[in-house]
Amino acid sequence: MGHSSFQDYFSSAELAALRLDGEISDKLLLWDEIDDWRSRSSLVLGRERHPVVLTMFSALWAHQVIPEPRRHSASTLKGKRIREPNNPQLQIEERTLTTTDIWISGKHGVTTPLRTLIDVLKSDNNETVSMGESLHLLMQKFNLSHVLVERTIQSMVSIPHKRRALARLQKVLF
Numbered sequence: 001m002g003h004s005s006f007q008d009y010f011s012s013a014e015l016a017a018l019r020l021d022g023e024i025s026d027k028l029l030l031w032d033e034i035d036d037w038r039s040r041s042s043l044v045l046g047r048e049r050h051p052v053v054l055t056m057f058s059a060l061w062a063h064q065v066i067p068e069p070r071r072h073s074a075s076t077l078k079g080k081r082i083r084e085p086n087n088p089q090l091q092i093e094e095r096t097l098t099t100t101d102i103w104i105s106g107k108h109g110v111t112t113p114l115r116t117l118i119d120v121l122k123s124d125n126n127e128t129v130s131m132g133e134s135l136h137l138l139m140q141k142f143n144l145s146h147v148l149v150e151r152t153i154q155s156m157v158s159i160p161h162k163r164r165a166l167a168r169l170q171k172v173l174f
Contacts, residue, residue, distance in 0.1 A: 045108035059116040113142040122161035
């Protein structure tokens with residue numbers, strides 16, 4: 001089955017309704033592509049030769065809780081190192097990820113909502129009100145309880161910035 005453009009079949013009002021329902025986005029206007037983490041990771045990581053997953057704010061974007069960041073971040077899998085990504089808007093990070101930390105489809109994916117949340121909580125980036133709201137939305141959207149997140153952080157061995165992550169988690173709740 002070939003790809004058909006939504007614009008060939010729907011009026012502007014119908015396209016707006018489909019966008020509101022999350023069925024399509026401005027960047028993904030094809031019948032066969034649903035706007036989800038798979039299509040978003042493929043959009044950004046599709047040119048990379050090695051398996052990579054979106055991380056941090058790019059993962060928040062892939063999970064549809066923040067607008068698209070200006071620059072994307074990703075991590076390689078299986079110890080592969082990429083000196084220079086094929087996508088110039090991509091920044092490669094070195095992270096230790098387990099199979100339970102990622103969702104992958106083919107060669108590209110995203111960190112799970114729980115791992116994304118923990119990575120953002122312990123990051124060096126400045127705290128903002130909107131980021132707290134985004135993390136709270138992520139927790140609601142994927143039914144991540146405060147207890148689960150706190151236990152996961154506490155159980156992680158050798159995690160840098162553990163105290164920062166736990167303190168920020170408390171702020172997300174309020």
